[in-house]
Amino acid sequence: MKTAILKTPLGLAEVRGxxxxxxxxxxxxxxxxxxxxxxxxLLPAILQLNEYFEGKRKNFSLKLNPSGTSFQRKVWKALQEIPFGKTWSYQELSRQLGDVKAIRAVASANGKNPLWIVIPCHRVIGSDGSLTGYAGGLHRKKWLLEHENPPLQQSLF
Structure with missing residues (x-):
């Protein structure tokens, strides 16, 4: 297993593969x-992450090999369907997976996502629009969502 440490606007990130x-x-x-x-x-991952932080990349095209249960992998695959700049609630994600009652299990799998940013678990929010738990800290989740969907400049005239 190879490892690289990458400097990002949110701190150091470790990439393994x-x-x-x-x-x-x-x-x-x-x-x-x-x-x-x-x-x-690891070069493609480092390159694509740098492009993401520079605002030049909206989607990742990497060979992924996360370790998890079949249910976790199913949730992580669904997370990759959330478009750049958009958010889904845990309820929407559960519905997308075919079981609206599985919210807790979906939230748990979301929290165990091993591929920060590439599998965009930061795009999942509470049904009321609130920023809910995020392994990297809510300040990072807020930054990522604003990075992907910056506020529009208001016209002064």
Whole structure:
């Protein structure tokens, strides 16, 4: 398993993967050494994440290999259907998966997403529009949602 540390506007991120795909992208709370020489297998992920933060990328095209149960993988696949700049509620996500009563299980799988940003769990909000739990912290969730959907400049005239 190869690892690289990436500097982002939200702190350091750790990217892990191998020839089978990217298995983990997570925000780090502790300081680690930035990776000057990126392993070749991780280059596409690093490039695409940088493009995302620069506002040049809305979708990712990476080979993914997250570890999880079949239900978790089903939820993570559905998360990838949420369009850039849009949000879904946990209820909408549950409905999309075919079981509106599975909100808690869906929320749990959402919280275990190992691929920060690439599988956009930050796009899931409460039914009332509130920002609900986010493993990376609500301040990061707010930043990501604003990055993807910046407020329109109001006309002064």
């Amino acid at each position: 191998d020839e089978n795909g990217i298995s983990e992208i997570k925000i780090l709370e502790e300081e680690k050494e930035f990776t000057p020489n990126i392993p070749e297998v």
